[in-house]
Amino acid sequence: MRYMATYDLMETIRNTNEWYGATARAMASYPMFALFPSPALKWMEAWGEVTERTFQRMVVKPDWDIQSFTCEDGKDHVVQVKSVVEKPFGDLIHFSVAGRKRRKRQVLLVAPMSGHYATLLRSTVKSLLPDCEVYITDWHNARDIPVSEGKFDVEDYTLYLVDFMKELGPDTHVIAVCQPAPLTLAATAYLAEEDPKAQPRSLTLIGGPIDPNAAPTDVTDFGHSVTMGQLEEMMIQRVGFKYDGVGRKVYPGLLQLASFMSMNADTHGKAFMDQITRVMKGEASDHDKHNRFYDEYLAVMDMPAEFYLSTVDRIFKKGEIAANEFTVAGRRVDIGAITTVAVKTVEGSKDDISAPGQCVAALDLLTGLPDEKKAHHLEEGAGHYGIFAGKSWRNNIRPLVLDFINANSGDAKKPKAANKNAAA
Incomplete structure (x- = not known):
């Protein structure tokens, strides 16, 4: 039960951060605020958009997005x-x-x-x-x-x-x-x-x-520095009540993602701050370099x-x-x-x-x-x-x-x- 509670706690934190982002974006883009233009509101809206997308894609399996290609006959x-x-x-x-x-x-x-x-x-x-x-x-x-x-x-x-x-x-x-x-x-x-x-x-x-x-x-x-007992205690959890695999022992994708991100925290932090600035300036898009990379990088699965x-x-x-x-x-x-x-x-x-x-x-x-x-x-x-x-x-x-x-x-x-x- 302890491991299932931990799994659900991680999912709750992810879901809460997604909600914070959506709320900030919605509040900052409230039409009445347009009467009082403010860089702070623009930054808040941009922060909300980037944050919502960041935490949202952690639980979504990416699409292959291979619709067609041009063959030697010149046709798609x-x-x-x-x-x-x-x-x-x-x-x-x-x-x-x-x-x-x-x-x-x-x-x-x-x-x-x-x-x-x-x-x-x-x-x-x-x-x-x-x-x-x-x-x-x-x-x-x-x-x-x-x-x-x-x-x-x-x-x-x-x-x-x-x-x-x-x-x-x-x-x-x-x-x-x-x-x-x-x-x-x-x-x-x-x-x-x-x-x-x-x-x-x-x-x-x-x-x-x-x-x-x-x-x-x-x-x-x-791999050599930890014992198998330590690894199981630190890394293994049981799937929470939200999913079909409830009770299954897994190495959670969110836990691995946190490990990956912490190894290059400064690099990732700068990447997200730069993206917020681009969104503020209207220079970002759904398929820009940042989103193409992080849409895949942040989409994790449990093993x-x-x-x-x-x-x-x-x-x-x-x-x-x-x-x-x-x-x-x-x-x-x-x-x-x-x-x-x-x-x-x-x-x-x-x-x-x-x-x-x-x-x-x-x-x-x-x-x-x-x-x-x-x-x-x-x-x-x-x-x-x-x-x-x-x-x-x-x-x-x-x-x-x-x-x-x-x-x-x-x-x-x-x-x-x-x-x-x-x-x-």
């Missing part, structure tokens, strides 16, 4: 988001482009379950749509999943990926972004032993913690407690993937069993979340994979976000990933050679 084609597989904790969805001939490249984007929605990869999806049939894992907010659906930990996550890969078939190229990279590698190894014909053709791991200890960061230091705790314990503390000792349903998953799936790792030289060295460690675990099917790319000057959604992704990494996919497609006449030290 409608993009429809369709569910291919629906499961309690996440769906496999497809971005179907109406009236367009199906693309030969079939890509499965594995989105993180790390507190933000899969829409965090919206720009990644947009960049791949012109050249690929794009599918993505769309994880659900744990607060909306009834307790009757059971648990969901790293093993369940891995088996979800196995099912999604089986559904799409062997002509699939998988791209895992950040947190799911180790489990995507494990899912591929699981298929290599259980159903080799269902394995994807290629696997691209972007900025993932395959071996977190290869290059320590604040994230890995935190199942089992998934959060088992990720910290098994991936970071015990390093089961790095030691090739990961088990699923009591059976060891041997990463060395991958012998045909081409694997590429991508890292950013300024990534402070999954530092260089953590992701490329995957290649050393692939003892059964020929060197010509391994590739690595280090993007100089790129941070964590930039390697999958920023300028570095668009201009440098995306073309390399598409080349790697082409080189390892079944219809490729002469697959391009790749090695551990050079990008394919």
